[in-house]
Amino acid sequence: MSLTPAAARLTPEQRTTAFYFTYFMGPGAAVVFLPIWLSEKGISTEQIGLINAVPVLIILLLNLVVGRLADKASDWRQVIVIGALIGGIVPIGLLFVNEFWGILLFWTLCSLPGGAIGPVLDAAAMRMTRRNGSDFGTIRAWGTVGYMLFNVLTGFLVVWFGSAIFVPLFVGLALLRAGVALQLPAFRAPLGQPTIAATLPAAGKLAEIIVQPWFFLPLVGFSMVFGTHIFLNGFGALLWKEQGISEDVIGPLIALGSASEAGMMFLWRRFGGRLSARHMILISAGVSVLRWIAMAFAPPVPVLVALQLTHGITFAIGYLGCVHFIANWTSEDIAAETQSLFTVAQQVMSVIALIGFGWVIGLLGDQSYLIAALVALVGAVCIWVSLQLQPTKDG
Numbered sequence: 356m357s358l359t360p361a362a363a364r365l366t367p368e369q370r371t372t373a374f375y376f377t378y379f380m381g382p383g384a385a386v387v388f389l390p391i392w393l394s395e396k397g398i399s400t401e402q403i404g405l406i407n408a409v410p411v412l413i414i415l416l417l418n419l420v421v422g423r424l425a426d427k428a429s430d431w432r433q434v435i436v437i438g439a440l441i442g443g444i445v446p447i448g449l450l451f452v453n454e455f456w457g458i459l460l461f462w463t464l465c466s467l468p469g470g471a472i473g474p475v476l477d478a479a480a481m482r483m484t485r486r487n488g489s490d491f492g493t494i495r496a497w498g499t500v501g502y503m504l505f506n507v508l509t510g511f512l513v514v515w516f517g518s519a520i521f522v523p524l525f526v527g528l529a530l531l532r533a534g535v536a537l538q539l540p541a542f543r544a545p546l547g548q549p550t551i552a553a554t555l556p557a558a559g560k561l562a563e564i565i566v567q568p569w570f571f572l573p574l575v576g577f578s579m580v581f582g583t584h585i586f587l588n589g590f591g592a593l594l595w596k597e598q599g600i601s602e603d604v605i606g607p608l609i610a611l612g613s614a615s616e617a618g619m620m621f622l623w624r625r626f627g628g629r630l631s632a633r634h635m636i637l638i639s640a641g642v643s644v645l646r647w648i649a650m651a652f653a654p655p656v657p658v659l660v661a662l663q664l665t666h667g668i669t670f671a672i673g674y675l676g677c678v679h680f681i682a683n684w685t686s687e688d689i690a691a692e693t694q695s696l697f698t699v700a701q702q703v704m705s706v707i708a709l710i711g712f713g714w715v716i717g718l719l720g721d722q723s724y725l726i727a728a729l730v731a732l733v734g735a736v737c738i739w740v741s742l743q744l745q746p747t748k749d750g
Contacts, residue, residue, distance in 0.1 A: 367540035368489050371480050374439075375498035377535045378469070378476070381446075381528040383505035383613070387606050388513055388521050390593040395518055398455055400590070400717050406459050407585075408709035410466030415702035421471045422478075422695025431479035431542045431691055435472045442468030443533025446526045465529070470702075478694040479542035481682050492675055496620030499671075503613030510606020543687075564684060565696065569745030573633050573680060574697050576737030577673045580640045582704030583647060583727035584670055586712045594721060598653055608659055612666035619667030623675055632680035633742055639673030640735035644728045651724035 365373075393403050425434040445468070448461040477495075484491040505528070512520050564570050595605050630638075646665050654662065677697060685693045708730075715723045 365538075367483060367542075368487070368494060370538050370540050371483070372494045372497045374435075374476075374532070374535050374539055375480075375494055376501040377528070377532040378473075379498045379502035380505045381469070381525050381532065383502035384509040384521070384524055384528060387506055387509040387592055387609055388518070388602070390590060391596060391602070392518055392521050393458070394593060396453060396458075398458070400593070401714055402455055403590075403593075404709045404712065404714070406455075406462050408706045409459060410463040410470065411702045411705045411709065413463060414467055414470035415699045415706070417467065417471050418474060418695040418699045418702070419692065422474060422692040425475040425479075425691040426688060429543070431475050432539050434475050434691075435479065435539060436536045438468040438472035438475075439533045439536035442472075443530045446529045449522045449526065465525075469532075470698075474694040474698040475691045477678055478681075478690040481678055481694075482687055482690055483540075483542045485682065490624045491678070492620040492623030495675075496617045499613050499617035499620060503610045503617060506610035506613055507606050510602045510604075514601075514603045565693075567745075569741045570684060572737045572741040572744075573636050574677060574700055576640060576734040576741070577636050577677050578697070578700035578704045579734030579737070580643050580669070580673055580731050581701045582708040583643060583731050585705040585708045586723070586727050587650075590712060590716055590723075594716070595659075597720075600656065604656065608656070608663055611660060611663040612670075615664045615667035616671040617667075619671035620675065623671075632676040632683060633738060635676035636673045636680070637735060637738045637742070639669050639671075639676065640731055640738055643669040643673075643731040644735065647724045647728035647731060651722050651728070653721045 389407075390403050393406060394400075398406070421434060421438075425431045428434060442465065445461070446465045449458070449465065452458050452461055480494055481491045483489075484494065509521070509524065512524060592605050592609070595608065596602070600608075642665055646662055646669050649658070649662055678694070681693050681697060682690070708727075712723055712726075715726060719726075
């Protein structure tokens with residue numbers, strides 16, 4: 356499909372940035388109001404956990420297949436565009452369901468396309484920016500800006516128009532993302548053009564490198580840290596509401612975390628090369644432990660503001676460290692598949708977190724964050740062990 360004249364005048368980085376900007380808008384709205392919307396419909400915390408976890412469980416079964424297909428395609432763009440188009444149409448079904456099983460079905464179908472193309476998009480954008488000498492962190496940061504924008508707007512829209520606005524808003528954002536996907540550039544290097552992988556002696560086939568403990572332990576460790584952030588995404592807004600914090604405060608609180616994340620990504624190029632990727636991942640895990648311990652004591656809003664501002668460390672640094680770590684040690688012909696495998700690890704931890712915390716939160720409430728801190732600590736140990744097993748070099 357040919358690009359519009361306006362899109363054709365933009366650089367590949369600008370077109371990719373535009374897609375990232377819309378990619379996380381729907382999730383940005385959902386993290387603020389989905390658990391509250393579900394609770395208003397009489398759905399229990401255990402069922403909310405299942406509604407969040409089932410899509411992740413199915414996506415993890417699809418990710419490697421989608422990643423492998425994307426690597427075999429003439430360009431990663433094809434898989435990304437198809438997934439975005441499907442993800443734009445399916446959410447319309449949410450307008451017609453009101454009970455647990457119907458919501459579970461359509462929320463799962465809504466989540467699958469976006470979740471499946473996420474690692475392909477990250478791998479494609481990372482390879483393109485390394486080839487062109489541009490900055491992946493800056494491009495990815497605009498995804499967080501879009502997410503943050505709807506953290507704020509959703510809270511206010513719900514206060515102004517009521518909870519009925521949530522589903523039409525989510526559907527509209529999914530359709531917007533689908534439209535913007537059509538202007539994405541080709542991502543692969545032209546035939547015969549050398550890539551970063553050509554200079555990396557450690558790069559090889561996925562089956563050869565993934566069995567190396569020094570390679571998979573950091574990815575598993577950060578996946579555990581990521582799972583603790585999913586607990587915040589899935590239940591944080593509900594816990595804050597139960598503490599008496601209103602939606603128009605919850606939205607900006609979540610947006611503060613997103614702002615911290617975006618700021619860290621914008622700044623990554625200035626400091627990201629000063630420490631190895633794995634040291635960055637280890638820092639994110641250590642700060643996560645402290646963040647969750649503090650959250651367990653239901654701190655007041657001013658303290659929550661400070662804790663949310665650590666999100667740039669607990670998530671952004673770890674995430675970018677992992678993406679760079681994978682790019683440092685793998686070749687372009689397995690880029691999407693390796694990134695998908697990393698996403699599978701995150702999703703496994705997410706399923707465990709959502710189902711487990713959906714049950715635990717009914718027993719412990721805010722004290723559930725102490726369990727999240729313990730999980731993040733185990734993740735930090737995994738990353739530390741990797742550093743003992745293999746010298747850092749670039750990774």
